[in-house]
Amino acid sequence: MNQYISSIVFHPAVTLREKLEEMGMSIKEFALRTGKPEKIILAVLNEESTITQEMAVLFEKVTKISASFWINKQARYNEYVARK
Numbered sequence: 001m002n003q004y005i006s007s008i009v010f011h012p013a014v015t016l017r018e019k020l021e022e023m024g025m026s027i028k029e030f031a032l033r034t035g036k037p038e039k040i041i042l043a044v045l046n047e048e049s050t051i052t053q054e055m056a057v058l059f060e061k062v063t064k065i066s067a068s069f070w071i072n073k074q075a076r077y078n079e080y081v082a083r084k
Contacts, residue, residue: 009080011047012073019063034058050074 027045031038035058043049045071051059056070 002005009045009077011077012051012070013045013047015073016059017045018062019065023024023063030062057066 020027025033027041028038031041034041034055036055040049040055044051044055051070051074053067053071054064054066056074059070060067
C-alpha cells in the first residue's frame with residue numbers, strides 16, 4: 001500500500017491566523033463570537049491546544065470554513081506529530 005505522507009503539516013492555527021487577518025477580526029472579537037474564552041483561542045493560535053469538534057462547529061459559524069475542514073486539519077496535524 002503506497003500512501004503519500006507529507007514531510008510537513010501545519011497546525012490549524014496557521015489557517016485560523018490567516019483567516020482572522022483576512023476578516024480583520026481581533027482575537028478578542030473571535031473569542032466573543034465563538035463563545036470560547038480568549039485564553040482558549042490564544043492557546044490554539046499559539047499551537048498549544050487542539051481544535052475540538054465542538055470548537056470546529058463554532059469556528060465554522062464565524063469563519064464560514066466548514067467544521068469538517070477544521071476537524072480534518074487537526075486530525076492530519078495530530079497524525080503528523082505522532083509519526084514524528
